[in-house]
Amino acid sequence: MIASPEGHQRRALVASPTGPARDAAHALASAWDWCAVEEAEIVVALGGDGFMLQTLHTMLAGRGAPRPVFGMNLGTVGFLMNEWRPQGLDERLARARPFQVTPxxxxxxxxxxxxxxxxxxxxxxxxxxxxxxxxxxxxxxxxxxxxxxxxxxxxxxxxxxxxxxxxxxxxxxxxxxxxxxxxxxxxxxxxxxxxxxxxxxxxxxxxxxxxxxxxxxxxxxxxxxxxxxxxxxxxxxxxRELTLLFDPEHALDDRITAEQFAA
The missing domain is CATH 2.60.200.30 (Probable inorganic polyphosphate/atp-NAD kinase; domain 2)
Structure with missing residues (x-):
């Protein structure tokens, strides 16, 4: 397993039970070091919007402050997710823009x-x-x-x-x-x-x-x-504020604004 560079935040990996998400999780699991969600500072979630909501609800039900979540879309719509792209994940996480969501x-x-x-x-x-x-x-x-x-x-x-x-x-x-x-x-x-x-x-x-x-x-x-x-x-x-992380060029506020002009 390739360890993350020193100084990087501890990361947990969670995935939807669907085939594409499981395959993606297997690929990532062999490329980086991961820890349990309870020990993580950032959570990487693989799946669709439904799985993202499930992940956030799990954190709300857990102990301690919810961890920031960076989602990658392996579902259908993926409005709350970033593009699935395993290359350069360290850089993407370092550049990600945080957005607070209040339930x-x-x-x-x-x-x-x-x-x-x-x-x-x-x-x-x-x-x-x-x-x-x-x-x-x-x-x-x-x-x-x-x-x-x-x-x-x-x-x-x-x-x-x-x-x-x-x-x-x-x-x-x-x-x-x-x-x-x-x-x-x-x-x-x-x-x-x-x-x-x-x-x-x-x-x-x-x-x-x-x-x-x-x-x-x-x-x-x-x-x-x-x-x-x-x-x-x-x-x-x-x-109980939650934090979602997005690629700067694919941020949640820009997507919400764009929806007002969708045909």
Missing amino acids: LTMTATGVDGRTHTSPAINEVSLLRETRQTAKLEVTVNDRVVLPELACDGILVATPAGSTAYNLSAQGPILPLGSALIALTPISPFRPRRWRGAILPDKTRVSLRVLEPDKRPVSAVADQHEIRDVARVDIAMDRT
């Missing part, structure tokens, strides 16, 4: 009274579980702003997640560092002309399910789903 915290209370808490890096979404339209009461900073929203669902997105599900639901793209969140309805029926809101990221959003027995609703924080919720409270968690 949301979802506190979901079920109809059974149980409370579930989960972080969300992209978005928290509420979705109807049956053919019945969901009916939701929307509260912003303890003030009811929509007494009844009839819809398929609603979501709260971070700037990093604003180009994902939020954009597909016709929500706004939020520049990284804008200190904003998007509140976006999914197929709203009433009020017909309400298309969502852009809010300061200090905002606390509460969503209460009306008629939860007749119109059951699930809540999803990125990939973690809670069924049959009665109420969901959402706020930014500034105590």
Whole structure:
């Protein structure tokens, strides 16, 4: 195994279970020294956006401060990833630009009274579980702003997640560092002309399910789903900031800006 040059930060390697990611991990494992994630100062992640989210959630659930992550795309879209290119990895890591991403915290209370808490890096979404339209009461900073929203669902997105599900639901793209969140309805029926809101990221959003027995609703924080919720409270968690690393010519803020001009 070829050791990294002296003075380089300790690095951990994680990979998606897909074939291309496993093959790439095997190639890298034989070329550099790696350590366990718990001992690392930088994590190199191989896979797609879904695996990147999984890696970040694993770090949020672990002990200590989350490590900066440099992802290389071996998935489909790879919006949160850099190009897969093993050559010159030391130089790329040394030149990488850091971007801070602040996750949301979802506190979901079920109809059974149980409370579930989960972080969300992209978005928290509420979705109807049956053919019945969901009916939701929307509260912003303890003030009811929509007494009844009839819809398929609603979501709260971070700037990093604003180009994902939020954009597909016709929500706004939020520049990284804008200190904003998007509140976006999914197929709203009433009020017909309400298309969502852009809010300061200090905002606390509460969503209460009306008629939860007749119109059951699930809540999803990125990939973690809670069924049959009665109420969901959402706020930014500034105590758990994450750091993503990008090649200077392929940085996250530039990609988010470019999405506003995509055909």
